Amino acid sequence: MQFNFTRAILTALMLGLAGCEPNEYDSILSDPNCQSCSGNAGQGVGATPPPPIPVDPWQKVEQDMTGYLKAGNSKTKLVGIDRVKKTLTLSVPISVSDFPEITVEVPELAGAKVVSGNDADGKGYINLEIPLELLLKYIDIGNPKRLPNGDPLPAVPGGELPAVAVNFPVENVRIHIYLGVEVLGIYVEVPFDPYVKLTLPIKTQKADGSQERTVAYLSSVPKRDPFDGGFFLSLAIPEGIARQLDELL
Secondary structure, X not given: OOOOOOHHHHHHHHHOOXXXXXXXXXXXXXXXXXXXXXXXXXXXXXXOOOOOOOOOHXXXXXXXXXXXXXXXXXXXXXXXXXXXXXXXXXXXXXXXOOOOOEEEEOOOOOOOEEEEEEOOOOOEEEEEEEEHHHHOOOOOOOOEEOOOOOOOOOOOOOOOEEEEEEXXXXXXXXXXXXXXXXEEEXXXXXXXXXXXXXXEEEEEEOOOXXXXXXXXXXXXXXXXXXXXXXXXXXXXXXXXXXXXXXXXO
């Protein structure tokens, strides 16, 4: 299958990213017969307060493991968890339209697959969907490797991880999956030169829209003959979240 990429669009994208509150009372009414003056209003003196609403542990994990790449006033979700499928998804954006819709299983990683297509805005993507349980244990997929051009893996301690290549049926697009215990990466080789070497943070998002903890990184890799350039997305699961996931699974 052949596909023409518009390299300027994606390169431009990479370059362009660079309780209750206390009340202020002068005095506190302390009449024991005044139920409306205390925190037990409507419950009666000595009444037991209602139990707290249970916290959904999956909700916290989802918040801590959902990451966005921010570009100006817009943001793109590149990392997410599906609590129903119990999978984690890394998404590499391909800023062109009409990208082929393909699903490829990864035999070396049971339950993992690479999915490509177009989002609601018509922009292409390549997603790696992998069962969370595979991230929490050692999977023997061979010796540690670097990028195809020999460079260390960006934003990965030690610069290398065991890897498998994916047989992806789009001409001049090659995909490599890197997997260690609680560390995951996907490298997509593309038939154009990103020109610049950048590593950008992918961060979680607060309720007010601001961003906080870095959950992953997206790196561009320039072409270096005879190797094509590409984009590398990496994620490391913090120890605390790994423990939570282990309990939930």
